[in-house]
Amino acid sequence: MVPKISICFTDLKNFSFTKSFVSALEGAGTYAVFFPENSHVPIQRPKTLKNFPDIKRLARFYDPFPCLSALAALTEDLKLGTSVCLLTQRDLTLISKTLETIQLISRERFIFGVAGGFIREAMENHGSIFQNRWEIVENGVLKLRRDWDFGSNSKKNVSFPPVWIGSNSRRVPARVARYADGWLARKTLYPGNAILDLKNACEEIGRDYSKITMTSMDPSLELDELIGDFEAGFQHFIYFVSTQSLAEMSRRLDNIFKLIDDSRGYFC
Numbered sequence: 001m002v003p004k005i006s007i008c009f010t011d012l013k014n015f016s017f018t019k020s021f022v023s024a025l026e027g028a029g030t031y032a033v034f035f036p037e038n039s040h041v042p043i044q045r046p047k048t049l050k051n052f053p054d055i056k057r058l059a060r061f062y063d064p065f066p067c068l069s070a071l072a073a074l075t076e077d078l079k080l081g082t083s084v085c086l087l088t089q090r091d092l093t094l095i096s097k098t099l100e101t102i103q104l105i106s107r108e109r110f111i112f113g114v115a116g117g118f119i120r121e122a123m124e125n126h127g128s129i130f131q132n133r134w135e136i137v138e139n140g141v142l143k144l145r146r147d148w149d150f151g152s153n154s155k156k157n158v159s160f161p162p163v164w165i166g167s168n169s170r171r172v173p174a175r176v177a178r179y180a181d182g183w184l185a186r187k188t189l190y191p192g193n194a195i196l197d198l199k200n201a202c203e204e205i206g207r208d209y210s211k212i213t214m215t216s217m218d219p220s221l222e223l224d225e226l227i228g229d230f231e232a233g234f235q236h237f238i239y240f241v242s243t244q245s246l247a248e249m250s251r252r253l254d255n256i257f258k259l260i261d262d263s264r265g266y267f268c
Contacts, residue, residue: 002267003226004031004236005260007253008083011060012067014243022074028257029264032079032111033071034238035064039089040122047120047130058119065098072106081111083184083217083238084166087140088116088128096144103158112161113184114141134175137165141179164213173201182213184238187229195233221255223262230267 007030009015016022025033038058045055068080080102085095102110116133117123123130141163148160164182165175168189176183176198185194195214202209215236216229226237239256243249 001235003230003234003263005256005263006030006032006034006079006081006236006238007256008034008036008238008240010036010057010240010242011244012062013060014246014249017067017070017074019074022071022078025253026075026078028253029260030078030256031236032081032238033068034081034083034111034113035067036061036083037064037085037089038117038119038122039086039126041119042121042125045119045121048118055119065102068110069102069105072102072109075109077109079109079111080106081164082113084113084115084164086117087114087137088123088133089126090140092140092143096147099144099161100158103161108158108161110161111164111182113164113166115166134171138175138179162213164215166217170197173197174204176212177201177205177207181211182215182236184215184217186217187219221259223259223266226259226263227266230263 007025036058038061041056041059048055064082064085068082071078071080087095099110099112114137116137120130123133128136145160145163162181163179164184165172165180166184167175168186168191170191172183172185172190173194183194183198187194198212198214199209201207202212213236214234215238216234217238218240219225219229219234219237221239229237239252241249241252241256
């Protein structure tokens with residue numbers, strides 16, 4: 001078993017939806033490609049208290065689903081995912097149809113990363129209340145999963161995709177244990193031991209911890225640190241890549257591809 005290493009592209013300026021570019025990603029051994037989501041960044045944000053550097057960068061996020069559908073048509077084995085889809089900004093009926101479609105196009109290679117978001121004004125523009133964001137996410141996932149098999153529009157042709165939660169508060173382990181298949185965690189932001197806390201949360205409700213995928217978001221590119229995190233319990237690693245500068249994107253990808261090779265050499 002070797003670490004799974006993936007890439008999350010944070011914009012599309014120099015991204016190329018061509019067979020040659022995508023084949024390079026797949027040929028290098030990339031496990032998955034993810035795209036983030038944020039519908040918009042309101043100009044006036046007096047209620048958004050969280051200090052987020054370069055918040056306007058979020059306005060460069062594109063709709064991840066058309067992007068992932070295009071990649072699905074160009075690839076064979078590459079997993080495809082959202083990191084993350086904001087259910088506070090989505091209509092459940094429409095997102096259910098979107099999930100079915102991308103699962104069909106990708107031949108069930110999709111990973112459904114979800115979260116609530118943090119820009120209060122953006123949520124309110126979608127009719128969501130900030131204080132209820134995680135209730136919206138949990139109820140949304142449970143309804144999507146329930147209706148998938150038993151609703152009037154049940155999706156019998158493809159399976160429901162795995163759900164991975166992206167967040168870093170103390171409450172996340174319990175949420176993952178209750179209704180998710182994976183956790184997109186940032187070690188530098190989570191105030192505790194993510195692996196141990198999730199194991200404890202699973203034990204409390206009788207959930208099989210081994211069925212959950214632990215992902216480290218934007219970790220170090222140092223092989224020694226990846227080895228340590230992998231041996232501690234993280235199976236999957238996602239690295240952010242900006243395409244604003246073609247040269248910087250190329251250097252970043254080269255470093256990630258080298259890490260994939262080095263990790264294979266170590267573990268194999």
